[in-house]
Amino acid sequence: MSDTEMIGSGNMKIDWVLNHMPVLNIIREQFEKEKPLAGHRVGMALHVEAKTAALVETLAIGGAEVAIAGCNPLSTQDDVSLALHQKDNIQCFAKYDCCTEEYYEAIDKVLDFEPDITIDDGADLIFKLHTERTDLLPSILGGCEETTTGIHRLKAMERDGALKMPVIAVNDAMTKFLFDNRYGTGQSAWDGIMRTTNLLVAGKNVVIGGYGWCGKGAAMRASGLGANVIVTEIDPIRALEARMDGNSVMPMKEAAKIGDIFLTTTGNRDILKREDFEVIKDGAILANAGHFNVEINLEDLTAMASSIKTVRNNIKEYKLTDKRVYVLADGRLVNLAAGDGHPAEVMDMSFANQALCVKYIAENKLPDGVHTVPSELDIGVAEMKLMSMGISIDKLSEEQSAYMSGWECGT
């Protein structure tokens, strides 16, 4: 494709999702009128695809200058990246299939742009700011973090007294994790697995590693597709929940013997490792929807393999002594590296929170540390979403309000 065709293709993708992101559109209209980000420079590291482009445009419409890098070496869509880079007040440095060096070069370019507000997905920008680029910290007003793992990293920095800027934990907004992590991952991880393998899910033993918000969504949709779902957990409460939702629960070393498709969603490392590969069935398919590329231990698998070859786009075959094991998208997020990411209607809420939190940082001086999304913003996003869906709900009457806040009434 020529550059002109790439830009055309990227812009078509952006227009399509924008038509399905009503809450972000309401915010765009407000930003257009009020220009709340005038004079601000927003530096971002997110998955560069169409819904993210819609967020970037919203921030630019709000008056900001924006520079963006990717947050995963395999999730950038180059046509969208190029289309974004052509737009006023936007620079995009993301590239698909970049090596680690190129990945961090792009992050550095975003920091060279000297942002005063950051948006991260996994905290790579903030990590760099606190290690090699500390000279930039004094001019940072604050940042936003998109995902669970990023928040774990930031809270660990806060515990160690290392976090030197305020960050809003956007992931922890209810209008984010209850929908994005659960319904978004539930749908898009299976979309990625199915379009990549072109295989049937019905009748298979599907093993879901972790029963957090992503795991619940992934298990729910696997069950709907007709799979026999097995969950592995380390948390007794979540294991119980998984069982009572109708799944089997067992340790991975047992699940490894019977699973046909494995999907990790823990945010932890080594969920599938040597001892599991030793007992895993011939033909097993391994995918990750958690984070980075450490949930499936590829070093173990590589060491055990007599050959490794690509057998279809985004599928690598590892030949072990007595079997073949298939890894999707190099163990990186299967929904983004082998698919188009979450549905637009879900990212609508996640990115509405991002846009509103960037505005909040621009308008409020926050102390260093990890902050929750102000509940009025979170509830506001839910109200706008319901309105856009044509759904109205009941209101408490005065009597109900008084009853709910009183203690005098008994049996």
Ligand SMILES: NC(=O)c1ccc[n+]([C@@H]2O[C@H](COP(=O)([O-])OP(=O)(O)OC[C@H]3O[C@@H](n4cnc5c(N)ncnc54)[C@H](O)[C@@H]3O)[C@@H](O)[C@H]2O)c1
């Ligand atoms: N693919 C995507 O688009 C997408 C979307 C949202 C979040 N994420 C990422 O997915 C990961 C999970 O996010 P979440 O919001 O579901 O987190 P969560 O904290 O709600 O759930 C993680 C679960 O994994 C379990 N777990 C941890 N170590 C385990 C182990 N060794 N074996 C089995 N279970 C284990 C935890 O007990 C927990 O229940 C994070 O890395 C997050 O950043 C990815």
Ligand SMILES: N[C@@H](CCSC[C@H]1O[C@@H](n2cnc3c(=O)[nH]cnc32)[C@H](O)[C@@H]1O)C(=O)O
């Ligand atoms: N950057 C790390 C961390 C996990 S990304 C997980 C985040 O991706 C976000 N996400 C999922 N789908 C999309 C999408 O289509 N566009 C942009 N972000 C997305 C989602 O909000 C979630 O919190 C990595 O790549 O491994």
